[in-house]
Amino acid sequence: MxxxxxxxxxxxxxxxxxxxxxxxxxxxxxxxxxxxxxxxDANFVAATIISELSGKAAPWRxxxxxxxxxxxxxxxxxxxxxxxxxxxxxxxxxxxxxxxxxxxxxxxxxxxxxxxxxxxxxxxxxxxxxxxxxxxxxxxxxxxxxxxxxxxxxxxxxxxxxxxxxxxxxxxxxxxxxxxxxxxxxxxxxxxxxxxFSFLGYKLDDKKYKHDDNDERGKYSLDPITKAHDYTERGNTYYPIQDPVSGWWYPCNPDSVWRFASKDRLKAGQKLRSETIEELIADRRIHFSGKSYFEFRSMKELSDAISEKRGPVDGNGRQLLRLDLPDLEFWVGKKIADGRPSRKAYWNEKEVTVxxxxxxxxxxxxxxxxxxxxxxxxxxxxxxxxxxxxxxxxxxxxxxxxxxxxxxxxxxxxxxxxxxxxxxxxxxxxxxxxxxxxxxxxxxxxxxxxxxxxxxxxxxxxxxxxxxxxxxxxxxxxxxxxxxxxxxEFAYLRCREIEFEDLDQDLAPTEVWAALETLHRLPLTRYAQSPWQEHKTEDQTLIFADRVGTELLEHLLGVAERRENAFVYAWAPGQITAVLGDAVDVRSVRTELVGRFRQ
The missing domain is CATH 3.40.50.150 (Vaccinia Virus protein VP39)
Structure with missing residues (x-):
């Protein structure tokens, strides 16, 4: 109830x-x-090929x-x-x-x-x-x-x-x-x-991958290693970086700290999702761009330089060293590079090139x-x-x-x-x-x-x-x-509606053939108005038996002997299975089409 x-x-x-x-x-x-x-499901829809309106010769894809x-x-x-x-x-x-x-x-x-x-x-x-x-x-x-x-x-x-x-x-x-x-x-x-679904995208060009260390890694581009947090928000990634080759030091931007952690700043048991800066440097994946350096021998020299806006700057010309920053005395006596470090992004290592x-x-x-x-x-x-x-x-x-x-x-x-x-x-x-x-x-x-x-x-x-x-x-x-x-080339098809109770009498062989070829992903062909019609490819054999006779049954016995991947459709499939048994896949036209139509 x-x-x-x-x-x-x-x-x-x-x-x-x-x-x-x-x-x-x-x-x-x-x-x-x-x-x-x-x-x-109010009624059935059939489609038939109008050959004279189709474009070019069959088969039509x-x-x-x-x-x-x-x-x-x-x-x-x-x-x-x-x-x-x-x-x-x-x-x-x-x-x-x-x-x-x-x-x-x-x-x-x-x-x-x-x-x-x-x-x-x-x-x-x-x-x-x-x-x-x-x-x-x-x-x-x-x-x-x-x-x-x-x-x-x-x-x-x-x-x-x-x-x-x-x-x-x-x-x-x-x-x-x-x-x-x-x-x-x-x-x-x-x-x-x-x-x-995923868009195919567009192939990336490799023009920006113009740097080359002449090693097995190939060409690379330079990617920034900073992120949009200041030193008060991410103090653990606010630290100086040293180029092990030149010995020059690179200050962190206080308004845009490093993207990578330093092993010296890790907490006990802390796990990282990416390498530390030390690991990247050891693997030669950090590019140091400095061409010259600043050196201040006392805090007064450093303070004067900061006040006079002399010293290292970021890509937008903003000072990297300021009087309000912590540990400012660290920079006294250091060779401070005038460039910025970047990460080497290798073209050969890109997983996605679109x-x-x-x-x-x-x-x-x-x-x-x-x-x-x-x-x-x-x-x-x-x-x-x-x-x-x-x-x-x-x-x-x-x-x-x-x-x-x-x-x-x-x-x-x-x-x-x-x-x-x-x-x-x-x-x-x-x-x-x-x-x-x-x-x-x-x-x-x-x-x-x-x-x-x-x-x-x-x-x-x-x-x-x-x-x-x-x-x-x-x-x-x-x-x-x-x-x-x-x-x-194209097949020109015209649709019409048929009441389900009238299918056996009204559904024309040409309409059945167009539906079956489409269902089996085959290009469309003309229906020859014969008792049975066949469409054979390397992968499958499609047969529609509008009328079952001796000639068709003999042909199907040959199909069965050759073990072809065959699909046979008939209005009365029992006539065929009585002779062939299950040697060939035989299906009812009405059951198959109506079943798929009403899915």
Whole structure:
């Protein structure tokens, strides 16, 4: 019996009202969780290859999927769960613009929370995207400044524990709020990732490792050995250091004491996490930079020098010896070096030779120096010019620059990554993948998802066919030097919904074959409309038996004898196992696909 079963109606209503009045920490929007859960499995999604709209000849390693991205994501979750390395999306910004098929305005004034519909629209897609990510996968989401806070809270809800941070990039040069003297010319890219993800970073150059003692350790740089504490806070690391070769002494900066302890200052039983200064000196890991020295033969000479600001100084020209310091008489008669000691950091000993990715995306003009390794993006207007160069006219509004997406891919997508964009629009992400592969010889693959954006007034609209896919086709065939060496084949797939009870009759063999090839990580091929079809590689043999006959059974006996790593799918697998037993892995089409769809 449930804990509410015996409560009177009035008390149940009061509990519900109290729950509705209780405020939750974080983002709150109107949503029907039961309806949302049911929507995922409301029906089955199938996808079939439209050969005449596909780019180049099969086999196709890339995909362009036409359909509502909610349906496409459900299909991809069935076939590619846990395989996507990098997702980049530029979703609608909820600006109220009227030129998008969804009206770019998922805000219903009737909702208790004004942006509820927009938030729910994105939330349902983001939780599906989460299931697609590999354990080292990452998702980047572009958003403007106005909606950034809401979207970040939404991502926290949909992708709990996956937040990395955000990037800021400059979209244009002109101001859009001159009345307030404020130039809101930036947007954000929010980054969320699975636990195994780490940015690839950028290779460090070794230019600062210019010192060399001509020994087996090689080149080194000079790192400071001070820390931000004064001698009153860290008295145990305020001590003089002597160069054992020259005999010269180096005073400690009273405002920034040494980073390393001295064995002479250790307490009984004290354990250290790093070497003492004496150990570093003995191992020749301290560089002494003094070129000359000061020497004061009496306290008066020393005091006069301090008063007259003569004597050793730090890198900012501040006096290292002061009249108020303890043990000042120690320096009388000592040769006091004019330089500062540093630690030798050897290039050959570095465990990490990449530097972290910056949270600021620089403008292209700022990063023209080839030695500058940062995320780089051109302004938004450059993207419009690129599309005009490809199509010969302006066919898409507000595309992102290729350089923006490519920079993110350089930082996050290794050379064999699968990259997904389920708000593909003008296929900027595919363009970025193509450019990057051409530049570094990579083998990255893309999946672009786009709707038709057909409306009642314009039923013939097909954004996916005429812009998303067409951009890839035009780039692959372009003679323009700017697009040299850009080429990518792709299968054009179209999604449709099927009721589960109608699957056995309505799910076409072409749709089964596309799902099975994708599920087995194989490039897509045409379905030959034969009783059975086979896709064979060095690693596996995939067979789909639409109809079981003598010829197929004889072929499968040969597969079993050769001990191939074979997977056989059939509507009625019992017909095959009755002959082959367990010699071959035989699976039910319906059980396998529906089981994965409803995972």
């Amino acid at each position: 449930g804990k509410y079963d015996d409560l009177p109606r009035e008390q149940l209503i009061e509990l519900l009202n109290k729950r509705d009045r209780t405020k939750k920490l974080g983002l709150v929007w109107e949503r029907d969780e039961i309806e949302a859960d049911n929507a995922v 890339n995909m362009v999927i036409e359909g509502d991205n909610y349906d496409a994501l459900r299909w991809l979750r069935m076939t590619m769960a846990g395989q996507i390395k990098c997702i980049y999306i530029d979703p609608p910004y909820n600006t109220g613009a009227k030129d998008w098929v969804y009206n770019d305005h998922y805000a219903n004034p009737e909702d208790a929370y004004f942006h509820s519909t927009w938030l729910e629209f994105l939330f349902r897609r983001l939780i599906l995207a989460r299931d697609l990510l590999a354990e080292d996968g990452v998702i980047f989401v572009s958003i403007n400044d106005e909606q950034r806070a809401k979207l970040e809270l939404l991502l926290d809800e949909a992708l709990p524990g996956m937040r990395i941070g955000s990037f800021v990039w400059r979209t244009k040069d002109s101001s859009n709020d001159a009345d307030r003297n404020y130039s809101a010319v930036h947007e954000h890219v929010l980054a969320y990732a699975k636990s195994g 530097k972290p990715v910056s949270s600021f995306i620089l403008g292209a003009k700022e990063a023209m120096n080839a030695d500058h390794h940062e995320l780089v993006s051109e302004k938004q207007g450059k993207a419009t010019g690129t599309i005009q160069d490809i199509f010969g006219k302006r066919v898409f509004q507000n595309a992102k620059p290729v350089s923006l997406v490519k920079s993110l891919l350089i930082a996050a997508a290794n050379d064999d990554a699968i990259v997904l964009d389920f708000f593909a629009g003008s296929a900027t992400t595919a363009h970025a993948v193509m450019e990057l592969n051409a530049e570094d010889g990579g083998d990255r693959r893309f999946i672009m998802v786009s709707s038709t954006e057909a409306t009642v007034d314009e039923p013939g609209n097909n954004l996916c066919r005429d812009i998303t896919a067409e951009r890839i086709r035009l780039l692959s065939a372009s003679a323009d030097p700017k697009f040299a060496d850009l080429a990518a």
